[in-house]
Amino acid sequence: MKRILVSLYDKDKYVDILGKLCLDNWEIWASSGTAKFLKKRGIDARDISEVTGFENLLGGLVKTLHPEVFAGILASEPLWDIVLVDLYPPPDIDIGGVALLRAAAKNWKKVKPAFNFETLKMALERDDEETRNRLAALTFALTSRYDAVRANQFLDGLIFSLQLSTLELRYGENPHEKASAYGDPMFEILSEKKKISFNNVLDAEAAWFVVSNLDMPGAVVVKHQSPCGAAAGKLGEEVKIVERAINADAESSYGGILATNFEVTKDVASSLNTYLEVIIAPSYTEKALEVLSKKKARVLKVPSNFTFKVGRYAFGSLLVGDRSLPGGELKLKVGKPASEETLRDLKLAYITVEGVKSNAVVIVNDGVTVGIGGGQPSRKRAAWIAATLAKERAEGAAAASDAFFPFPDGLEVLAKAGVRYVAAPLGSIRDEEVLSKAEELGLSFYEAPGRVFRH
Template identity: 35%
Template sequence: MSDPQIKRVLMSVTDKTGVVEFARALSEEFGAEIISTGGTARAIAEAGVPVTPIDEVTNFPEMMDGRVKTLHPMVHGGLLAKRDNADHMAQAAEHGIGMIDMVVVNLYAFEKTVAGGADFATCIENIDIGGPSMLRSAAKNFESVAVVTDPASYDAILAEMRANNGATTRETRAKLALRVFQTTNAYDGAIAAWMGAQLGEAAESAAGDAARDDKFPAARALGLTKAQDLRYGENPHQSAAFYRRDDYAGAEHSLAHATQHQGKEMSYNNYLDVDAAWAAVREYDNPACVIVKHLTPCGVCEDGDLVAAYQRAHACDPVSAYGGVMAFNRPVTSDVVVAIFENKQFVEAIIAPEFAADALEMYSAKKNARLLSTGGVNPAGGEVEYRSVEGGLLCQDSDAVHEDPASFTVPTKRQPSDEELAELLFAWKACKSVKSNAILISKDHATVGVGGGQPNRVNSARIAVEQAGEKAQGAVAASDAFFPFRDGFDVLAQAGVTAVIQPGGSIRDEEVIAAADEQGIAMVFTGHRHFRH
């Protein structure tokens, strides 16, 4: 079957960007009849482009506040009829159904309505029915019908029609159809996620597992929109892309929606490292800097001054910091940039709520450095995170340190001083971001030794102590999970650590407590672990 010329077009769009110009070109250049609905028809008519209202096609008025207008055989028969099927065409002729060669539809802005905080009834009214139905009918019959959902496609469609005697090619129609099913899948997923949240909130008082059912429903549709193709994945032989989650409630200040001010395109590994740094720095209320290399924090500091926080985070491990990524929980000023330049530190990327204009100007000389601003800082935790395995997806609540220090217990004879307890709380937050088994040593609210990603805890302790060196004297340590034996604890004690924070809960807790008492070390049990596999 040859490519059909576009002679009859149905338009109904929420996003009216470019629709008048598109309609004018279809009408004037190709003689296409434009059929349209509601506000779209008014916009086209007011621009002087001939338009046929939908009720003249259906011989039935738009009704019920516009809920019913395109759900009609005159519309869907014209979309679904197979042009090369004699029976289909005979039935269409019998009932006076004209063929529709192109559908131009984008959907009610449901996600935008929800994000704007609209009430329940308004959100319900913004669930599109006729739009998805027309899109699906047209996409199913892509052999004969072109279906356009994105205003950005208008110019390319017109160019193809000009080069193809007023027709689109089958390859283009097939790609447009695929885009329809991707769009309607994401749209339905957003509605399902919102409805699940609404019903979960309503049922929470009646059913103890309502919140769990809301987060982890029996079926989950993920809406993902490709943000960019990446040069490659973890290694050059792996192809890769980055997608944004359409249902992410914290999108406003997230990495996925950050503004990149300069630098090369983000790579696969850049995204992983920047995400790890951004998640870590959000744990702190005071100005903080986190430096990450290969998903491992190599410098973390919280200070009253952001420049000092950077300098002390960098001092933790200057060798590893070179070529890493950095995150700040406060706007980056020119003073911070001066400190980075003075250290001659090369960074792959920096993420922060914002950058001062003079800071951006100073960094413009470093063309390869990626600078990303989020516009703000979302609180740590509170979202569902995903991790893929072969053939499946793991979902869990994102982890954050929300424990109340008043709930901690001290099983040792020596109690931590107020100063030690404040330092332990810093170490506990910092340790959460280190791969397990994680041991972290800190002093004056800055990391001095980090050991993690080891198959046993004692080796992590040795790595942290070796890195800390003499700085371990008088420092404190955090362990993300309990000590299964006293050997790892003894490594820290022998290095001069004065206090340790850990979850507790081992069958050998008494053995570790005894080791602490032998060496006069204070130990705090949190009752919670922050294992990062």
């Protein structure tokens, strides 16, 4: 007979699954309070006091901290196959529960620790050494983070800790490299034909940043964390917006990540006629999910209140920073004012250029990107790449730069291609020279709220 030891803070949450285990002939053992609770709900649970010989101490503060309990977990022939603990949430401090999990993780070859539905599911469904090893690792990561959170209650946030996620990555940046996720990602996987990869997660967030900052319906396709096409429009044009984002660079869009800031409907899902690695949106209709379930793409749902951060591991140190667009509006410095449609294009270009590796320039015409140049040490070269890709579509278009133009030469490249509106931050010692050149070239130059480098 299989045996499970449970100690639960949120007892209601586990009633159904423990009831099923009872029907499957699992013997359920529990701390006194949990055992009484389960029995009231018709679940046959044995009290841990049968092992310890006493109910509890200090009014319930000490229930499972007993040599017989830990001997039963750590023995070569343990009393229990699984130890399930739902820890006290902050600001309470759980002592016995953490100790139970650590003991089970220490004896991972014989006992499987579990601390939520995901780990309990792993423990019940799989019994190979790799699964046992991972459960132990996840448990030690949890208890480490639990202690760090409690330490921060006393140290005012001086300790930074992330739990090893239950999300399993297919591989690292390359197939021969391993990767792990720390902290549970703020997305829900609705459909997954194969495991999501390290690159998929990074690309999905890069795409989500662009569309989540648009104040109009929009879509973007990203590859290697850089947009290859973005489009925006009006409500009711969702299918058209997605098609334009993909066709902005249809060749590069193949195998890319699509993000929208609107609900994906059946019509939108049915219009997707290219291979996509990931689709990410705030919501999906049931009919859309039926259509997408037949495609190879991983389907992700993201909450609207997601807060962006940027992080890098360098020289043994984890660097973490905020990621956001500077507040403020575009301000006309020289030239004639842009129409409402052109201002929309300038905003789309500025938001999109934030997601392109610096130095970067993006050209937009009629609500869709027509040229994206990025990852260049020279801003003039980034402008040249964007203009070269845009070709005749640059005529009358709007462009945005992720930082100031240090020289007028980048503007000259854009003007020669036909661009008529430019948005860029100021701050160069040659600002006056740049603005003078913009006026000479017949450009309308808008000052952007700030620099948006992306490294």
